[in-house]
Amino acid sequence: MSRRSPQGAGHRAEAADDAFVVPFVDEGLGNSAYLVGSREAGTAALIDPLRDVDPYLVAAKRRGVDITFALDTHLHNDFLSGVREVAARTGAAVGASAEAELEFDHRPLREGDRLDLGGHGLEVLATPGHTPEHIAFLLRGPRSDAPIALYSGGALIVGGAARTDLLGDAATEPLARKLYRTIHEKLLALPDDVVVYPTHGAGSFCAAPTGEDRTTTIGIERRRNRLATARSEDEFVRLALEGLPSYPAYFRALRPINRRGPSILGGVPTLVALPPRDVRAWLDGGGTVLDVRPAQDFLQGHIERAYGVPLEAPLVTWAGWLIPHGEPLVLVTEEAARREEATRQLVRIGFDDLRGYLEGGMAAWVAARFPVERTPTVAPADLRARLASADAPVVIDVRRDDEWDQGHIPGAIHIQNGDLPAASLDLPKDRPIVVHCRAWNRSTAGLSVLARRGFRNLALLRGGLDAWEAAGLDLERDART
Numbered sequence: 205m206s207r208r209s210p211q212g213a214g215h216r217a218e219a220a221d222d223a224f225v226v227p228f229v230d231e232g233l234g235n236s237a238y239l240v241g242s243r244e245a246g247t248a249a250l251i252d253p254l255r256d257v258d259p260y261l262v263a264a265k266r267r268g269v270d271i272t273f274a275l276d277t278h279l280h281n282d283f284l285s286g287v288r289e290v291a292a293r294t295g296a297a298v299g300a301s302a303e304a305e306l307e308f309d310h311r312p313l314r315e316g317d318r319l320d321l322g323g324h325g326l327e328v329l330a331t332p333g334h335t336p337e338h339i340a341f342l343l344r345g346p347r348s349d350a351p352i353a354l355y356s357g358g359a360l361i362v363g364g365a366a367r368t369d370l371l372g373d374a375a376t377e378p379l380a381r382k383l384y385r386t387i388h389e390k391l392l393a394l395p396d397d398v399v400v401y402p403t404h405g406a407g408s409f410c411a412a413p414t415g416e417d418r419t420t421t422i423g424i425e426r427r428r429n430r431l432a433t434a435r436s437e438d439e440f441v442r443l444a445l446e447g448l449p450s451y452p453a454y455f456r457a458l459r460p461i462n463r464r465g466p467s468i469l470g471g472v473p474t475l476v477a478l479p480p481r482d483v484r485a486w487l488d489g490g491g492t493v494l495d496v497r498p499a500q501d502f503l504q505g506h507i508e509r510a511y512g513v514p515l516e517a518p519l520v521t522w523a524g525w526l527i528p529h530g531e532p533l534v535l536v537t538e539e540a541a542r543r544e545e546a547t548r549q550l551v552r553i554g555f556d557d558l559r560g561y562l563e564g565g566m567a568a569w570v571a572a573r574f575p576v577e578r579t580p581t582v583a584p585a586d587l588r589a590r591l592a593s594a595d596a597p598v599v600i601d602v603r604r605d606d607e608w609d610q611g612h613i614p615g616a617i618h619i620q621n622g623d624l625p626a627a628s629l630d631l632p633k634d635r636p637i638v639v640h641c642r643a644w645n646r647s648t649a650g651l652s653v654l655a656r657r658g659f660r661n662l663a664l665l666r667g668g669l670d671a672w673e674a675a676g677l678d679l680e681r682d683a684r685t
Contacts, residue, residue, distance in 0.1 A: 245322020
């Protein structure tokens, strides 16, 4: 196993010896899966895979190895595990913490268990904290048995650790104290040169704010990780629990599904083409349409009551946050590649009931003379002028709390995007409403939720707060910041 520097994060890690590791980074979820194996033995383990498993199978075939183990470090809240899918496609043995109590065929793993990878071995470490059943995998060498790499899940990540508040308030502090012991008594006892490959990383809502690197070492974390340098357990708990952002609503649904075992897909679903008349009938019957085109395309013309969540938002986050989990959906996008990527992202979080897509896209919808909704945009300077007028619009800022605290448009109302579906919205329906985020994507998604909730006089700030600041317009900050 090569000792690649953290700057090599996200790239294939090759080794001069027999072992290899291939990271698979999903930027939307902020997570990484790992294919770890032995060329000579022709065997590999796959750790924390997503549900659309074909990239892993292609990588294994390219290296001439069989995936013999499909492993999870914990019951995931943010995506549906692909271990059952891998097992169905390859015959791999599923391995997971015995304390996860999976309800499908698997090998229950406990502290000290070892999985053979052709001389190299993956040793199981009990690492509770992020979740109660959490385990990590320590790769040991074939000769000296020296530890080489740690596949840490959420127990240790670059600059921190994964959050402990996803299972409710009552479990949050007890799990943080378990995490303290996991890190300080077990993981920091490993040699400095052990490479750490976390599952959670930058962009993951399972993690506290962290840096952009995807890999690290024990030595680096010993020196730089604020949780590792905490001087007491109480200080550790305080640091672990401060500054945690809100997280997507769908997180509450996935842990029990992962325990039961997600249904086996057998590959990324291929959606059927639905002519406009069928999509219209779907809508008239109360069905839901999800438009995944770029924000500007959605604003220029879309189906009434459609959710507008651009693929780049990312879709995997905002569809899961704004749309009831598992809702049957019809998609709108003209491009086959975009449709396939949208399907991948949706099935990763359990939107399996995809009824099809609008054949011919919006051009076909318009040609069929069905109604089209259009959303105006307003330039920053024009909005600034309108805010000084008697009929000033309501400005809704849908960014995160920490973004709002750094500065916002004077007089704006702050409602985080993820709160829009369920919040009690005491907003006037007789005044124009201008929605914005940092750029376009989140606010387009949020605006589509407001439209579904009956608000009609809606507009989007063109270019978002980035454009407002670029125009040299003022921001205000709350006194507490």
